[in-house]
Amino acid sequence: MEKLTIVIPAYNEEEVLASSVASLLTIEDQVVAAYTLATDSDILIVDDGSSDKTWSLIDQLHRQNSRVRGLRFSRNFGHQQALIAGLTEAVKTADLMVTIDADLQDDPDKIMAMVEQYANGIDIVYGVRNNRDTDTWFKRTTAGAFYGLLKHLGVDLIPNHADFRLMSRRSVETFLSYHERNIFIRGLVPKLGYPSASVYYKRTPRMAGESKYPLKKMLAFAWDGITSLTIAPVRLILILGVLATMLAVIMLIYTVSVKVLGLAEHGWSSLMVSVWFLGGLQMISLGVIGEYIGKVTTEVRHRPRYTIQNKLQ
CATH class of the missing domain: 1.10.287 (Helix Hairpins)
Structure with missing residues (x-):
């Protein structure tokens, strides 16, 4: 039977992690039952050098349930590197992998729809926001300008898609063969060329804690995306x-x-x-x-x- 691993990058997420993991375990159980996946399907949390009690909480969750696994960085290396580390570890045992942020603003209930697409032969399933009502006018405008700019620069990017996606083992293995350090995952994945599809969802506000992408980080992230994907x-x-x-x-x-x-x-x-x-x-x-x-x-x-x-x- 095929195994599903849900990869969660986490940075200072002690306020939401326990409830998020509980929700994801329940959803994963439903997916396993619906599609006869391996019962040892698990969750892998990558602690990106958190300064709060995130790692202690991961350790506690692991002791309570062995299906919860964890990696801890020696320092903060960034969200993209946490995703890569999680996929690198997960692909050793998993046949399909879902990446989702710890705050669960991306709708985890859509994992079922993603696995359905995978069962129909799709290797990469993108989670795409169907609206940006929860964003400020400034964020909506700048996001639209960013996607438009990249499109005009010739970059194949999925509009309103972040890092909530399902990937098959072969697509992850191909992705990991790209060894560049300055990486923009959401721009690189479409270049893999495997069959892909999208599921749409409405993003919800954070349950607690603060956004890990203030304006300064968003601008730096956008610039990294442009310079890593096009000359x-x-x-x-x-x-x-x-x-x-x-x-x-x-x-x-x-x-x-x-x-x-x-x-x-x-x-x-x-x-x-x-x-x-x-x-x-x-x-x-x-x-x-x-x-x-x-x-x-x-x-x-x-x-x-x-x-x-x-x-x-």
Whole structure:
């Protein structure tokens, strides 16, 4: 029989973890019964270096129920690395894996529908929000702009999908063969090419605790997504450079014409504007190129993505 593992990345989630695990165990039991999955189907929680009592709670849940397993990072490595660590461990024994955040804002009842799609031969099932009513106007607007920007940059991304998904063993194994450190999972998974489908749900507010993605983290995450999936910003620099060169040629012709006609006047306004504009353009260009060079440097070092301090089997 096939085994299901639910992977949960957790960072400072002591306020919601116990109730979330209880809900997921109940749902997993229902899925196992409905689709005759292995009775040892389990839950794997990855503690991403929490500073609260998250790990102590995971240890307690494990002692109460051996189907609850845990990994603990030595420090905070980030949400994406926690997902990768969970999938790396889960794929050793599981045939299908579901990833979901610990706050259960993504509807866990949709796991049943995901497994139904898997039973019909689908390797990857995306959980997609059917509305963003619970978000602020700013978050809805910026999210829409982000998805639109990536689409125009040629990135194959599932709009309104985060990291709530089901993946088959072969799709996880293929995903784990991508070894880059600067990784944007929700943009990389569609590139695997396996049969996929979506289930839709309404996201609910957090039961307790605070969001782990404030504005600063969201902006950094969005930038990582753009720079890890496309070189379009570098190409944009090339286009701007060509346009600036064309403008310079036009200005040269204009300057020579004015000089020949004897209409030239000495002044500094146009010169200063040009200097500041081109100076700013150069600084932005160097910054974008430096970002890519920095990511390449990180990749060639081949440092571990994460360090596991404790493991509960």
